[in-house]
Amino acid sequence: MKVPIVKAGERPRAYIISRKTKETEISLNLSLDGGEVKVSTGIGFFDHMLTALAFYGGFGLELTAKGDLHVDGHHTVEDVGIVLGQAISQALGDRKGVCRFASAYIPMDEALCFTALDLSNRPFLVFDAAMPQERIGDYDACLTEEFMRALAVNSGMTLHMKALYGNNAHHITEALFKSLGVALKHAVKVEGDGVVSTKGVL
Template identity: 80%
Template sequence: MEVPVYREGERPLQAYSIQRKTKETDIQLSLSLEGGEVAVSTGIGFFDHMLTAFAFYGGLGLKLEVDGDLEVDGHHTVEDVGIVLGQAMSRALGDRKGIRRFASAYIPMDEALCFTALDFSNRPFLVFDADMPQPMIGAYDACLTEEFMRAFAVNSGLTLHMKCLYGKNAHHIIEALFKSLGVAVKEAVAVTGTGVTSTKGVL
């Protein structure tokens, strides 16, 4: 069930709420591009930490509750959060009129340096180049970072390029990736005009 926070035909208020339930996950998510409370509970502590960092550096309000099949592993939970977060982002952006659209960010964390470049183009694509030196951070499988980013990009209509230039600690690499995503999203969704940022006139 999706619950818009604006009436059809009106400019979106840059917020959206979604509830999505499958046999693997039950997710309730509210997203505001204008900021607000950040409260995240997925059952995976490190993932909560990453989503909280993403929302903070993205200037986003994010309320997220997830009941997932963690007795299997974290894959469904992480990927499905990416799907729902991406859908909420796309709905909150509405027709995308006035947004800056493009942005990029370098973020260092200790020995790691990561880069994100993105375009809210409505042409989803992911390029992900980040090796993970350690396979697990607590109960979080490091390889799921790419799965989350792919699900988020596809469902938000985002062209997303991410790269770890160097790093030896998977915790630092993943955190720098999430933070760089947040910083870039904050810049890209900023309203700087009135029309669509495209020579075609539509995204």
């Protein structure tokens, strides 16, 4: 990944992490300020969603995951959420100057989805998105909530997501990932040099 040029005295907002368990092996290179996007998890639809998330978030993301897909995709999807969340948290550092709050509505055909988030260091997930179909290719639609929970907990993000309507699980899921990317793009922007909190710390 080509890391963006950083001025003298500035901290690059990037993080490289790997995680290996008996169920998954994951390597991830994240830059909050842009770069190449290359994703390979063994689950085609999940690759598509992560690529969309990074693209609309303006992130550089190189991710390789090998998991026990002979069981199902649960461990792979959840563990990617864990690792990506940890990388986001580390790349944010002390979170000084970041906008912190952001939200986005994203339509996709008949579906409309909403994300609101706070990079608060107080992890919480509210997920309200019924999936009309159980499967999207080789991806279990219920795993979107598992990914978002792992991401929120490990990044220190308060995350609220809602599908207002929709009758196609593919469209709903893609709108959720895209709305998360758009919201994150704004939330991680640096617009000052102080912590956006009345407490003085996040």
